[in-house]
Amino acid sequence: MGESISVFAQSSSSTRILNDLTALCIGAPRSGTTWLYRNLRRHPDIFLPPVKEVRQFVGKANPQVRTRIAETAARDPGEYDALWAKAWAAADRHSEDDYRVLMRGIVPSPVTMDISPVYCIAKRGQIAKFKRALGERVRIVMMLRNPIDRDFSHAKQHFHMVEEAFEARSVETYLQYLDQPSIRRRNNYPETLDLWSEVFGPDAIHVEFYEDIASDPFGVLERVAGHLGVAFDRAVFVETASRRVGAGGDASGIVPAELKPLLAERHRPLIEAMARRWPQRCRRWLDDCDAVMSRDRAGTQAARAAPPAVTGS
Template identity: 30%
Template sequence: MSGGGRLPDFLIIGAARSGTTALYSQMRQAPDIFMPALKEPNFFSYEGEALTCQGPGAEYINSSITEVDAYRALFAKAPGGAICGEASPLYLYAPRAPERILHHVPKVRMIVVLRNPIEQAFSHFLYATRHRIESETDFLRVLDQEEARLRAGWQPLFGYSSFPRYGEQLARYFRLFPRESFLIRRYEAFRNTPDAVLRDALAFVGANPDFQPVQTEGVNAGGTPRNRAFQDFLMRPNPITGAIGLVVPRETRWKIRDWLAGFNTRRGLEMPDAARAILIERLRDDIGRLSDILGEDFSDWLM
């Protein structure tokens, strides 16, 4: 390890589109927890790598923190005695993340929220569409383009059906870490009983489980834009938003952007039956593997 300073005591490692942003927003309000304002630094996904991701939204990957000193700096303002953590849902997906986590923070505690991967894939598509990362409007077409896009070096998000292979991903972690290093909950439990899941998460990392945060409704929701030109203006760099960025802090700017985007978003869209059938076929084996690994029946995800 290089340099001084803190490293995290816990990580929210995934899964993407499974409520991790809401959980991060709630946990970082706890007085005994410190989580940096920067969500998704992705350090353990890309440590030491030269990032040259291609395609739409490539800056999400290419702006990841890759040096340990820069990563430690995220926790420099943590009060003495604070429980430090961060949330990067890409850690569950990234093949080398488990070994890097083991190297730097072998005693770390990891929180995982798992969403039906078939629903997760469609949610990821709606999220990418809302943020104008995804240019296609036909979900069947993007499933057909998935392999070609990934071969061209596009970011993992575009692997809509390869991204949520939780059985394969957790197997990598379980080869290196004991089961007690993980708190694993279903997204449905977090959606239906968020207070109970938050309480479990706080207790798991050693924080006061009785803390009650300000709730965060609909954080990081997906959907399709009503007016694509307006969504482009909000989500893509342009001279006006660039000028605003010179005087308005990034976190505040993003909150305003997402608030405005919410008014321009159409929700409640249904996944086409043909797309669901494709995803069930592609993910059936991994869902079975997850059931075997966790000793829990996930066959309801295939219905």
């Protein structure tokens, strides 16, 4: 897209490396990545861009929207925020060299991090681009959430936060949206983790669980900091660790309750696979899934057993 601004290297060999390590958070969407971003932005040894989602190599991009976001981000008060936002607006989102400069050649920080949940749908060839752009010194974080709740939240976000349409929709409308291949891939946690592990190695990957944000937010942040090799100071996060983000209004009375048992039935094989992989953590997902399905069966049986309504003559 046009000519890169002068901050970009002329070749990969001319990029001046200004940090020790690059970190990526690869999703999943609606699983606490915005909470992670807002907290880690406060860490003195981690540079997170004023733009949460860099979205390099993966997903769609609108150049006009990108420019507008960059102009807003450039007003952030951070020392390097304006310079980075200007570079991001001019960068070629398919260029390995430009991404290397964005993540390793602008900000002198021990760690630079890109939190882009869309990376969870990256294909192997796209992941290889990250490896060529960033080298070996990369750490990866993935936030996981019960796929039933993740889908429910994703549908709520799309219809009632993005479109701002707070009216009733049919169950079929939600299912049709969630049936899109790109949406379904966001729940395929085993495949995502396996693909990134194949390229970067299993030791580069660290997994956290959305449910722990509510029960142990400081523990999540301490473990992530440990994976990135930076110090953890609880005082840095006191104001933000327990603050909920991404709520966007309550649509619980608008998203039909009948959607959840259908999602439970759909995702049970995936949840079983996750429970085998992380038995101590995902067994709870399996129990919740079975409880949703059991309540639905009980409700169906009760409805069938109920006497027919008496109508007036």
